[in-house]
Amino acid sequence: MTDWPLWEIFIRSQNGLSHKHVGSLHAADAKMAIENARDVYARRNEGISIWVVRSTDLYASDPSDKETFFDPAKNKIYRHPTFYTVPPEVKHL
């Protein structure tokens, strides 16, 4: 069974929140991956919904692209909506 593929597990802990990556596990197919995830990651009442994705189907950004990808955003404070004066009548913004 060592040739079982690896799956990434995402669990939603309560309604309204998004699924969050919790770890990975081995399983022969998606059905088994969901059941294994239930036993490995949701046995202490952690979740109400499980997503599984084959690890080989995930594509990640390259760590060496970090500067090009993310650094330019650091000095563009005008992209944050912090320059408006909120009228006092506006609640719950």
Place this chain on the structure above:
Amino acid sequence: MTTLPLAANNHRLEFVLRLADNCLILSQRLGEWCGHGPELEEDMALTNIALDLNGQAQNWLEYGSELEGEQRTPDMLAFLRDAGEFRNCLLLEQPNQDFAYTTARQFYFDTWHNLVLTDLLNSTDQRIREISEKSLKEVRYHLRHSSGWVIRLGDGTDESNRRMQKAIDDLWGYTGELLTSDAIDDTICAERIGPDLTKIRTDWLTAVQAVLTDATLQVPESGWMHTGGKQGIHTEALGYLLAEMQFLQRAYPGAQW
């Protein structure tokens, strides 16, 4: 002897102990897989099921203890009864052997357990209804898990098919006891405390046949069946199981942690 004899005329207590001991003994067997599962994930699944069954056994034994007039605590019922006082069916005490045997044993039992607990939702006994309702959610998952493995292994490779078929065949002779009533079952059924095992037998056969067919496995032919567990006459396997399960309480009476 620190144990008291069971009240032989108390059919309700006997019935509850049968339910309790099925769960307790299978739980102990499954616990033997802890750290030895074929995969980390399956190791977790088996021990999760073991813990579910342990919890169910505890609920049943609490009720059993009350029915006995609290002469013994649930822990005493679990750890201080000798083999002859256990009321589990023989199937549950059979050794794990390999994963196919463990799966076949679990599949036969889960199919039965699911049908019986569903029937017990209509028991005239409120406590039995409550414990059954709580257990049933877990047991539906157990059944899904064991059926899934019967199908995967049966409909897998030549080797997995051969080994699954052998386990299904070898354990078949221990299933009759689950489905055949004795005097206690008859009284329990007449008082609508528990199921009519004739009906459970029909439903069980249908359910088992459906999964085995899906798994491309042969349904064993009915034949001679082992009996005795429900009356306290067990296979030698139970003695070894109890020796391990009860050692601590026997060697250090009242030990706690």
